[in-house]
Amino acid sequence: MTATALTPRALARQRRRRALAAFWNAFRRDREGVIGLVLLLVCVAVAVMAPLFVDADELSVTRASGPPLVGPSGAYPLGTDDDGRSVLTMVVWGSRTSLLVGLTATAISMVIGTVVGVAAGHFRGRPGGLLDRVTDFFLVVPFLPLAIVLATVLRDRWPDLPKVLAVIVVIGITSWPVTARLVRAQALAVEGRPYLERAKALGAGNWHQITRHVLPNVMPVVFANTTLSVSIAILAETTLSFLGLGDPLNPSWGTLLDGAYSAGAVSRGAWWWAVFPGLAVAVTVLGFNLCGRAVERVLDPRLRGRV
Amino acid sequence: MAIPAVASASETAEVAAAGRRISRAGGGRWVLRKLFGAALTLAFVLVFNFVLFRLMPGDPAKAFLRGRAANPERLIQLRQQLGLGEPLPVQFWRYAMATVSGNLGDSWSMGNRPVTELIAERLWPTVLLSGTSVVLAALIGMWLGARAGWRHGRAFDKLTSGAAIGLYSLPEWWFGLLLLLLFGSTTGLALFPSGGMTDPRGGLNPAVDALYHLVLPCATLTLVYIAEYSLVMRSSVLDERYADYLTTARAKGLRDDQVLSRHALPNALLPTLTLFFMSLGYVVSGAITVETVFSWPGLGYLSYEALSGPDIPLLQGLFLVFSASVILLNLVADLIYPFIDPRVRLA
Numbered sequence: 001m002t003a004t005a006l007t008p009r010a011l012a013r014q015r016r017r018r019a020l021a022a023f024w025n026a027f028r029r030d031r032e033g034v035i036g037l038v039l040l041l042v043c044v045a046v047a048v049m050a051p052l053f054v055d056a057d058e059l060s061v062t063r064a065s066g067p068p069l070v071g072p073s074g075a076y077p078l079g080t081d082d083d084g085r086s087v088l089t090m091v092v093w094g095s096r097t098s099l100l101v102g103l104t105a106t107a108i109s110m111v112i113g114t115v116v117g118v119a120a121g122h123f124r125g126r127p128g129g130l131l132d133r134v135t136d137f138f139l140v141v142p143f144l145p146l147a148i149v150l151a152t153v154l155r156d157r158w159p160d161l162p163k164v165l166a167v168i169v170v171i172g173i174t175s176w177p178v179t180a181r182l183v184r185a186q187a188l189a190v191e192g193r194p195y196l197e198r199a200k201a202l203g204a205g206n207w208h209q210i211t212r213h214v215l216p217n218v219m220p221v222v223f224a225n226t227t228l229s230v231s232i233a234i235l236a237e238t239t240l241s242f243l244g245l246g247d248p249l250n251p252s253w254g255t256l257l258d259g260a261y262s263a264g265a266v267s268r269g270a271w272w273w274a275v276f277p278g279l280a281v282a283v284t285v286l287g288f289n290l291c292g293r294a295v296e297r298v299l300d301p302r303l304r305g306r307v
Numbered sequence: 308m309a310i311p312a313v314a315s316a317s318e319t320a321e322v323a324a325a326g327r328r329i330s331r332a333g334g335g336r337w338v339l340r341k342l343f344g345a346a347l348t349l350a351f352v353l354v355f356n357f358v359l360f361r362l363m364p365g366d367p368a369k370a371f372l373r374g375r376a377a378n379p380e381r382l383i384q385l386r387q388q389l390g391l392g393e394p395l396p397v398q399f400w401r402y403a404m405a406t407v408s409g410n411l412g413d414s415w416s417m418g419n420r421p422v423t424e425l426i427a428e429r430l431w432p433t434v435l436l437s438g439t440s441v442v443l444a445a446l447i448g449m450w451l452g453a454r455a456g457w458r459h460g461r462a463f464d465k466l467t468s469g470a471a472i473g474l475y476s477l478p479e480w481w482f483g484l485l486l487l488l489l490f491g492s493t494t495g496l497a498l499f500p501s502g503g504m505t506d507p508r509g510g511l512n513p514a515v516d517a518l519y520h521l522v523l524p525c526a527t528l529t530l531v532y533i534a535e536y537s538l539v540m541r542s543s544v545l546d547e548r549y550a551d552y553l554t555t556a557r558a559k560g561l562r563d564d565q566v567l568s569r570h571a572l573p574n575a576l577l578p579t580l581t582l583f584f585m586s587l588g589y590v591v592s593g594a595i596t597v598e599t600v601f602s603w604p605g606l607g608y609l610s611y612e613a614l615s616g617p618d619i620p621l622l623q624g625l626f627l628v629f630s631a632s633v634i635l636l637n638l639v640a641d642l643i644y645p646f647i648d649p650r651v652r653l654a
């Protein structure tokens with residue numbers, strides 16, 4: 001091999017870089033997607049830089065300095081809760097847990113979904129059929145009751161487990177089947193392609209077939225699905241926390257709303273306490289939704305021209 | 308949430324594929340296969356429920372007492388009562404038989420009343436609330452979606468699609484909190500009661516009173532469901548927009564609204580109908596959080612109350628009922644779909 005010729009690996013890298021550039025070019029032209037991306041960047045920036053301009057001590061009930069339950073004002077732009085803590089501080093700090101749970105739960109669900117989907121698509125017959133059944137089961141069982149039951153059991157049996165971890169695990173293991181379905185369909189499409197047949201004829205093992213041929217073709221579907229999954233995971237975290245299954249030690253937007261609701265913010269007229277954390281959820285989830293829809297449109301040309 | 312919409316797309320394809328199988332395998336065998344599949348999933352739910360609550364580490368008898376001091380004899384007696392000394396298959400058999408005969412055990416809170424009784428009592432408020440919302444949302448959502456898709460890209464389309472995506476991004480119960488803040492009796496405009504299903508002090512006719520209490524929770528759920536229906540309807544109208552048969556209809560000289568209502572709509576309705584039948588299954592569990600916000604005395608609010616114990620037998624029973632209703636109604640949707648869409652039967 002001469003020094004100037006590209007190795008197969010370098011070639012592949014170059015091709016990938018080009019595909020990425022083409023993807024970005026198409027994404028950039030999607031106005032909805034760009035708006036979503038900007039929303040997301042703002043949320044992530046707030047979450048990452050929260051310690052720079054917010055003091056975590058202000059979250060403790062005993063160190064709260066403000067008057068209880070005052071509406072938005074100069075000193076407290078988003079008002080205070082019934083302990084006199086600034087709602088702005090709590091919303092900014094809550095973004096960290098909400099985003100963390102959303103992203104890690106999605107990561108878990110993506111890994112399970114991809115593994116199950118690829119396996120179900122690749123190993124036909126008995127093992128694939130069994131995986132299909134399990135996926136069907138998780139797909140048909142309604143999400144919230146299942147999540148409630150799992151969270152209760154986890155909390156009851158492993159009281160030492162950090163509650164935020166329990167929430168992540170619960171969302172992760174209840175939300176993978178949608179991904180598994182999509183991945184399986186894509187994996188089945190790849191199974192019929194001649195290059196996979198060629199690889200088999202040359203004696204490639206299952207591991208080689210999956211990692212070299214099936215996975216690279218399945219990953220775009222997984223990535224397109226990820227952005228939308230994060231928004232579902234964040235909503236799920238908010239809902240579980242609202243039902244009292246959240247982690248009071250790691251306040252998120254959901255636990256904040258739960259606190260507001262349980263303390264009677266609605267009947268006491270403290271609208272700011274219930275409205276602003278919810279707005280934060282809505283903006284973040286909208287960002288992920290807009291981005292995810294744009295990614296889908298870019299990757300699936302059939303959907304173009306539909307906005 | 309977004310999950311039903313995603314599922315419906317794959318479901319439509321699957322139903323179509325199933326229909327093709329009908330013609331090959333004969334309707335009877337197809338029906339049997341569907342019945343068997345549903346029964347298998349139900350059995351799976353039963354096993355799952357059993358494993359989750361019985362085989363976890365820890366002593367269920369102690370969990371039953373929840374920290375209350377108990378002498379060893381009482382513990383032994385409890386273990387015997389709960390059948391914990393038996394081999395696991397025997398325990399499972401007992402559990403399955405009891406469940407099939409409608410005995411879901413006694414609740415730990417709520418005065419230890421039987422779980423079945425509690426669920427039966429709370430079922431109708433949930434069906435009333437969610438049923439009304441789903442039907443209203445389907446009618447309004449289909450109309451909005453059809454108009455938006457037909458006049459694709461116009462102001463109406465942009466407005467409704469934007470609103471739908473916005474609503475999609477909210478936790479539905481938070482939207483309920485907003486409505487409560489705006490219209491509830493204690494704050495805001497004081498137009499509607501802020502919770503419960505009846506108010507004995509109001510002196511209204513019970514039926515009217517229930518409807519009056521129904522307005523806010525029903526509006527919350529309806530608006531959230533409309534978002535989903537209008538998006539699905541819009542995209543299926545978009546799919547039909549350039550179909551050849553519409554060109555033919557136009558060439559015959561039909562007015563634009565006639566082309567839409569007589570030709571495009573009947574075909575575009577099918578995916579939305581699938582979504583409708585699928586969501587009927589989720590009706591029972593769909594309102595957990597909204598019922599909680601409005602203290603609507605249905606199964607959702609019962610789940611919330613069961614969580615504070617936690618009341619394990621009650622949670623277990625509710626999970627079973629929620630799952631079973633989805634499985635059974637999905638089965639019904641599957642079985643009647645070939646009658647709604649003749650293409651599925653004949654293809």
